[in-house]
Amino acid sequence: MRLLSSLLVAAAGLQAWPAPGAAPEDWAQVAQRAADGGCYKCHGEPPRRNVPTLREIAARYAAHRGRLDAATEKALVDRLHHGSTFSHIAAHEALSEEDAASFIRWLVAGGPDAR
Numbered sequence: 635m636r637l638l639s640s641l642l643v644a645a646a647g648l649q650a651w652p653a654p655g656a657a658p659e660d661w662a663q664v665a666q667r668a669a670d671g672g673c674y675k676c677h678g679e680p681p682r683r684n685v686p687t688l689r690e691i692a693a694r695y696a697a698h699r700g701r702l703d704a705a706t707e708k709a710l711v712d713r714l715h716h717g718s719t720f721s722h723i724a725a726h727e728a729l730s731e732e733d734a735a736s737f738i739r740w741l742v743a744g745g746p747d748a749r
């Protein structure tokens with residue numbers, strides 16, 4: 635039964651992650667994933683010490699809103715995934731490529747305030 639429900643969750647998850655250029659994404663679902671994925675353990679309000687909130691990151695990424703090209707998306711995904719020389723965040727590194735890309739697109743669209 636547990637296996638069945640995780641399969642159902644996985645199937646629902648696939649639907650929630652359309653390929654780039656596919657149907658518009660359901661930001662409420664991505665927001666839920668951020669919550670379920672523990673992003674707010676560090677990026678909540680107030681955030682963990684020295685960690686930006688997801689709203690602050692979204693404000694930084696807003697420069698790309700409406701014109702996020704594939705190369706920029708890839709660069710942001712890579713930075714999230716692999717961090718810098720000084721930061722390796724397990725919760726980031728554990729994300730699949732698609733999940734990371736979805737979170738990036740969501741943050742560019744406004745993150746917690748995306749409509």
Ligand code: HEC
Pocket residue numbers: 668671672673674675676677684685686691710713714717718721722723725726729737741
């Ligand atoms: C263990 C704490 C922790 C958790 C959990 C965490 N983060 Fe982070 N995150 C950080 C820290 C610290 C930074 C700033 C340093 C850095 O960029 O590596 C950061 C930076 C970021 C950035 C900015 C990267 C950049 O520089 O452009 C994004 C985007 C991000 N996190 C998304 C997420 C998402 C989405 C989740 C949930 C899947 C998540 N984080 C979970 C600690 C965390």
